[in-house]
Amino acid sequence: MTGLSDSFQRPINYLRISVTDRCNLRCIYCMPPEGIALMSHDDILSYEEIVTLVKAAVELGITRIRLTGGEPLVRAGLPGLVRMIAGIDGVTDLSLTTNGIFLAKYAKDLKDAGLMRVNVSLDTLKPERFRQITRCGDLENTLKGIEAAKEADLTPVKINMVLMAGMNDDEIIDFARKTIDDGWHVRFIEYMPVNGEDINVTRLFSVSEVRKRLESLGPLEPYKMDKGNGPAKYYRLPDAKGTVGFITPVTEHFCYRCNRLRLTADGKLRLCLLREDEIDLREPLRNGASIQELKDIITKATAAKPRGHLLAERNSHKGRPFSQVGG
Ligand code: SAM
Ligand code: SF4
Numbered sequence: 001m002t003g004l005s006d007s008f009q010r011p012i013n014y015l016r017i018s019v020t021d022r023c024n025l026r027c028i029y030c031m032p033p034e035g036i037a038l039m040s041h042d043d044i045l046s047y048e049e050i051v052t053l054v055k056a057a058v059e060l061g062i063t064r065i066r067l068t069g070g071e072p073l074v075r076a077g078l079p080g081l082v083r084m085i086a087g088i089d090g091v092t093d094l095s096l097t098t099n100g101i102f103l104a105k106y107a108k109d110l111k112d113a114g115l116m117r118v119n120v121s122l123d124t125l126k127p128e129r130f131r132q133i134t135r136c137g138d139l140e141n142t143l144k145g146i147e148a149a150k151e152a153d154l155t156p157v158k159i160n161m162v163l164m165a166g167m168n169d170d171e172i173i174d175f176a177r178k179t180i181d182d183g184w185h186v187r188f189i190e191y192m193p194v195n196g197e198d199i200n201v202t203r204l205f206s207v208s209e210v211r212k213r214l215e216s217l218g219p220l221e222p223y224k225m226d227k228g229n230g231p232a233k234y235y236r237l238p239d240a241k242g243t244v245g246f247i248t249p250v251t252e253h254f255c256y257r258c259n260r261l262r263l264t265a266d267g268k269l270r271l272c273l274l275r276e277d278e279i280d281l282r283e284p285l286r287n288g289a290s291i292q293e294l295k296d297i298i299t300k301a302t303a304a305k306p307r308g309h310l311l312a313e314r315n316s317h318k319g320r321p322f323s324q325v326g327g
Contacts (some may be wrong), residue, residue, distance in 0.1 A: 003061025004298075006305035014230075014260040015062045017050060018326035019081065020070040021265045025099050026135040027123075029162060029191060029203070030322050033135060039324075043266045047081045049285055053263060054085055056294040062261075064093040068326040070265065073102040079113040086114025095119065097160070097327065101137060103145025107152040118149045119158040119187075124168050125175070133167070156225070158185045158245070163210065164203040165191075172213050179242035180217075185225075187232050187245035192274070194322065207246040214244065231257075249274075255308030261298075262326050269301050273327070274309035276319045 004012040021039050023031065045053070054065060065085055072078055086094055093116060100120040110118075122142055124130050130139035149157045161168070161175055178184040188210050191203045214220060220235035223243050231254040232245035248254070255272075262270035267282025279301040284293065 004057075004302055007303050008256075008305075008307055010256075010258060010305070011061075012259055012261060012302055012305070013062055014064040014066070015054070015057050015263060016066045016068055016260060016326045017054070017263045018069050018265045018324065019050070019067055019072045019078065020044065020075040021324045022074050023069060023071040023099075023323055024074050024101055025071065025137045027099075027121075028133055028135065029164065029194070030327070036321055036323065039266050045263075045265065045267045045282060045285075047077070047084065049267065049282070050081065050263070051084045051088070052285060052291070053267075053281055053294065054091075055088055056291050057261075057298060058088055058090040059291065060295055060298060063090060064095075065091055066095045066097060068097040070323050071099055071101070072096055073098050073106055079106065079109040079115075082110055082113040082115045093117075096154075097121065098145070099134070099137065100142035100145030100149075102141075104141070104148040107145070107148040107154060111152040111154055115154060117156060117158075118154045119160055120146050120149065121160045121162070122146070123162050123164070124171055125178075126171070129168065133164075156185045158187055160187050160189055162189050162191055163205040163207075165205040167203060169205045169209075172210055173217065176214055176217055176237060176244055179244055180237055180240040183241035185234075185243045185245065187247055189247040190250045192249050192322075204250055206251045207248045208251065210246065220244070249309075253308060258305075258308075261302065261305075264320075264325055266324075269298060270325055271301065271305040272309050273322070273325060274319075275306050277304065277306060 006012060026033055026035060085091060094114060095117045096115055097119045120142065123133050127139040130137055146157055163169060175186045179186055188207055190207055218238040220237060223234040223236045225234045232247045234243045234245045236243050264270055268278035269281050271277045279297065281294065281297060284297060
């Protein structure tokens with residue numbers, strides 16, 4: 001096998017980079033109301049450092065890069081980072097995950113800098129509920145962000161909806177209708193319990209239940225999405241221009257085909273979202289490691305990528321918050 005792979009022969013070609021641990025929202029499933037202790041400026045990788053690590057990763061066979069956070073658009077000058085990464089030979093897919101609040105402001109600059117597409121997190125279409133889930137956000141801003149991303153051709157714009165039983169499961173049909181009426185690409189994501197929450201008593205709302213609810217809108221026809229090759233399975237409802245996607249980290253884990261690594265804002269290579277194994281890249285980088293030395297560290301770390309996460313075994317997860325690891 002050419003390129004990067006782990007000890008289970010999974011090809012690894014996708015790197016998610018958390019560019020900041022800061023966020024302008026406090027989503028109930030991601031952060032405590034008071035936020036989290038923030039990393040210091042010195043702890044965070046500079047854009048130049050991120051670019052050096054991306055170059056090393058791309059030389060090893062990484063082709064797809066996603067920028068995430070925290071909220072990536074709260075870090076100053078993000079289009080500059082996009083431009084540098086887009087200029088690296090071998091990057092074939094460059095995307096961003098955002099809460100969309102600042103997207104209307106930056107969509108065009110991001111596109112001009114070389115960003116290809118965005119995923120926007122949106123869990124409700126009700127303004128009051130949006131404020132409740134995000135603890136402070138204004139739905140209108142995210143909706144404007146989605147429109148701006150479409151206008152800037154950051155497509156396909158995918159909408160990520162985290163399903164929470166008793167909180168937003170009554171909006172499943174409304175989101176699905178958006179795929180018919182407005183051509184949205186909506187992905188239903190199972191809530192992942194965090195901070196040691198008991199997996200058996202969480203807000204988990206399974207994707208299989210979503211499928212049952214969607215039956216009232218007609219049969220789901222499997223659909224092959226051109227861009228992106230992640231964990232989602234895509235379908236189309238009758239007469240829909242858009243798609244529905246299902247992501248099942250809890251009820252039907254996809255670890256066996258996991259193709260990703262993560263880079264935290266403080267420069268740790270994270271081997272799995274839901275396991276704490278991390279390898280420090282920041283110190284070697286700051287101590288002058290060559291690209292070849294960084295490649296050696298990444299290769300060795302990747303070989304140790306764990307087979308799967310604990311939720312798959314119905315154990316709870318306790319560790320760094322997703323806002324630090326990139327979700
Ligand atoms: N701030 C950006 C955003 O919200 O899109 C990017 C970072 S956020 C940590 C990345 C993704 O993780 C979001 O789509 C969010 O919905 C998801 N996420 C965070 N906590 C989650 C949880 N407990 N279960 C499922 N998804 C979660
Ligand atoms: Fe911020 Fe994204 Fe976490 Fe919400 S999910 S608190 S927007 S990092």
